[in-house]
Amino acid sequence: MSQSTPDRTFDTASLVEDFNLRRLGQYVLIIFFIGFFLAPLETGLMTAFKTNEAVARSIPLAPPFGDQFTLDNLQFALQELSGAFFNSLFMAIPATIGSVLFGSMAAYGLTMVRWRYQMVMLVLFLVGIFVPYQAVLVPLARFWNNIFPLASMVAPIFETLPVLEGYHANLVPLMITHIAYGIPICTILFRSYYQSLPNSLVEAGKIDGASITKIYRRIVLPISKPMFGVVFIYQFTQIYNEFLFAFTLVTGADTLEAPVTLILPAIGASTSGIDFGIRMSASFLAAIPTLIIYIAFAEQFAKGLRTESG
Amino acid sequence: MAAHDTAETTQGSTESDVGMGTKLRYLLNSDFVRSSPYWGIPFVIMGAAVYGGIGFNVAISLTDASGLNPPDYSDLDLEMYTQVLGNDAFIQAAQNNLALLVSFTVICLLLGLFLAVLLDHGIRYKDKIQTIFLLPMALSFVVTAQMWLWMFNQQNGLLNIIVTTFGFEPVNWIGDPSIALGAIVFALIWQFSGYTMVVYLAGLQSLPDDQFEAAHVDGASVFRTYLKIIIPQLKEASVSAAVVLMVFALKAFTFLYSLTGRYRPPTGTDILATLMVRQAFKFGKWAYSAAIASYLLLMALGVIAPYLYYQYRQGSL
Numbered sequence: 198m199s200q201s202t203p204d205r206t207f208d209t210a211s212l213v214e215d216f217n218l219r220r221l222g223q224y225v226l227i228i229f230f231i232g233f234f235l236a237p238l239e240t241g242l243m244t245a246f247k248t249n250e251a252v253a254r255s256i257p258l259a260p261p262f263g264d265q266f267t268l269d270n271l272q273f274a275l276q277e278l279s280g281a282f283f284n285s286l287f288m289a290i291p292a293t294i295g296s297v298l299f300g301s302m303a304a305y306g307l308t309m310v311r312w313r314y315q316m317v318m319l320v321l322f323l324v325g326i327f328v329p330y331q332a333v334l335v336p337l338a339r340f341w342n343n344i345f346p347l348a349s350m351v352a353p354i355f356e357t358l359p360v361l362e363g364y365h366a367n368l369v370p371l372m373i374t375h376i377a378y379g380i381p382i383c384t385i386l387f388r389s390y391y392q393s394l395p396n397s398l399v400e401a402g403k404i405d406g407a408s409i410t411k412i413y414r415r416i417v418l419p420i421s422k423p424m425f426g427v428v429f430i431y432q433f434t435q436i437y438n439e440f441l442f443a444f445t446l447v448t449g450a451d452t453l454e455a456p457v458t459l460i461l462p463a464i465g466a467s468t469s470g471i472d473f474g475i476r477m478s479a480s481f482l483a484a485i486p487t488l489i490i491y492i493a494f495a496e497q498f499a500k501g502l503r504t505e506s507g
Numbered sequence: 508m509a510a511h512d513t514a515e516t517t518q519g520s521t522e523s524d525v526g527m528g529t530k531l532r533y534l535l536n537s538d539f540v541r542s543s544p545y546w547g548i549p550f551v552i553m554g555a556a557v558y559g560g561i562g563f564n565v566a567i568s569l570t571d572a573s574g575l576n577p578p579d580y581s582d583l584d585l586e587m588y589t590q591v592l593g594n595d596a597f598i599q600a601a602q603n604n605l606a607l608l609v610s611f612t613v614i615c616l617l618l619g620l621f622l623a624v625l626l627d628h629g630i631r632y633k634d635k636i637q638t639i640f641l642l643p644m645a646l647s648f649v650v651t652a653q654m655w656l657w658m659f660n661q662q663n664g665l666l667n668i669i670v671t672t673f674g675f676e677p678v679n680w681i682g683d684p685s686i687a688l689g690a691i692v693f694a695l696i697w698q699f700s701g702y703t704m705v706v707y708l709a710g711l712q713s714l715p716d717d718q719f720e721a722a723h724v725d726g727a728s729v730f731r732t733y734l735k736i737i738i739p740q741l742k743e744a745s746v747s748a749a750v751v752l753m754v755f756a757l758k759a760f761t762f763l764y765s766l767t768g769r770y771r772p773p774t775g776t777d778i779l780a781t782l783m784v785r786q787a788f789k790f791g792k793w794a795y796s797a798a799i800a801s802y803l804l805l806m807a808l809g810v811i812a813p814y815l816y817y818q819y820r821q822g823s824l
Contacts, residue, residue: 236658331779338787440648
């Protein structure tokens with residue numbers, strides 16, 4: 198494309214000049230947008246390390262100089278969030294594994310094996326991705342609080358377990374909720390991958406007389422390892438970052454079982470306003486798990502997003 | 508798992524006495540039945556949660572449940588739906604929601620397309636730049652809301668420092684009801700335009716390269732080539748990205764809640780999602796909020812259904 202040889206009729210010199218100017222403009226715009234996307238994160242990060250006085254007096258973009266620098270906010274935020282980190286991971290990791298496994302199974306059943314009315318089933322899964330969760334919130338609250346109070350049922354068991362406390366039982370309904378509502382997106386992500394696999398693999402297995410379970414375990418699972426990576430990264434980020442279900446099912450930001458996202462909007466707030474040093478420190482701490490995953494697996498994350506939209 | 512050995516399946520016997528047993532055995536060995544544990548178990552879990560939940564929500568919305576009164580299913584009517592429609596707060600929230608949906612979707616698509624075209628041609632470190640543009644999407648709305656709360660801060664926020672260096676008065680971005688919604692749309696565009704860029708980049712990369720060469724030979728400028736030849740081919744990417752953005756705009760709750768940490772978002776930015784959650788969990792008006800949720804669901808379906816039909820017609824489901 199860009200290396201295309203100049204046409205004979207063109208004046209080469211003017212072409213090069215034009216080309217360079219355009220290139221320059223392109224890079225200036227790119228740098229502008231890098232600034233646009235990073236500025237809120239940069240000001241937040243700098244503010245996290247500033248004393249209250251520096252927060253009020255200095256330019257948000259500027260790094261802390263000399264006595265403006267402090268780690269107190271970060272320490273305070275870490276102390277406030279340490280229990281919440283455990284809660285978030287304790288809830289998000291099993292929930293991710295659950296929805297990813299179910300998603301893979303469903304996608305296999307929907308793509309590798311042909312049967313009638315698959316399309317209807319597929320549409321039901323697809324709609325499940327887009328349903329606004331507000332449409333199930335009242336039933337969810339009623340179900341887990343009144344109809345099937347699973348949390349209070351498993352609490353006695355949790356008390357006897359090491360590491361866990363009784364209040365962690367309140368995260369179990371949240372975990373199951375995340376698994377159930379995560380299935381549709383995981384299914385569609387896996388489906389797009391399975392569709393790209395050559396049909397001959399499954400056909401060969403069938404001719405050899407392998408059962409459907411055997412084909413899944415011996416053929417499909419081993420070759421879908423990279424896709425498991427993509428879906429796991431995508432889904433973990435979604436569940437860890439999620440707020441609305443946690444907000445509905447965990448009673449408040451001041452409870453011991455609250456995950457990170459639930460505590461964050463309340464941290465460092467007082468009657469005199471918001472302490473932005475603390476708030477920004479807490480925000481960065483809360484974002485660290487997803488930031489690490491994103492920086493390490495940016496390509497997989499982008500792939501998950503791309504596949505989500507058709 | 509219902510995986511029997513296939514070796515002894517019936518071979519469709521030519522004899523006249525094809526009994527019920529044979530038929531049953533044939534049915535049990537069909538792919539439908541044998542693959543059923545795979546799609547069936549996830550479907551039952553998901554179906555109970557999504558469709559069971561929706562049904563339950565509709566049932567609650569037909570009762571008068573509120574506060575500590577459990578829903579009474581013996582007396583069902585549509586009263587809540589008419590009550591919701593007659594409420595000014597609902598109309599206001601619906602208007603805000605529509606404004607948010609349209610401006611957010613359109614600007615996100617345009618900016619995403621612009622960024623994709625910007626990165627499409629022989630840019631160095633393209634992958635790294637793409638990673639930076641997409642970074643906000645990896646963060647929770649709770650986190651980005653805190654960052655923007657600081658950006659919008661009236662005394663020391665970065666935006667007001669920029670505004671005042673140009674000689675203008677500091678703006679109360681979040682506190683002024685007439686611009687609060689615009690400020691929030693701006694922040695959401697910051698978070699989502701990387702996503703539309705990625706969708707468009709995938710679309711651009713799937714196009715054959717020679718179109719550019721052909722247009723170049725014909726003497727068409729790069730701008731005209733994009734406008735007349737390339738962009739019309741990105742229709743599918745635009746449609747699917749637009750659906751994701753519109754559905755998001757309908758259910759956006761977390762960002763707005765996290766700005767204030769209260770049920771009531773900044774004045775002038777109340778949308779259906781925040782109104783519904785507030786009515787349910789602050790005031791305990793279960794049936795009333797369930798009715799709002801039903802309207803919200805209908806609007807979302809109004810976006811999704813044509814999209815799925817379009818996809819089905821295209822054969823790309």
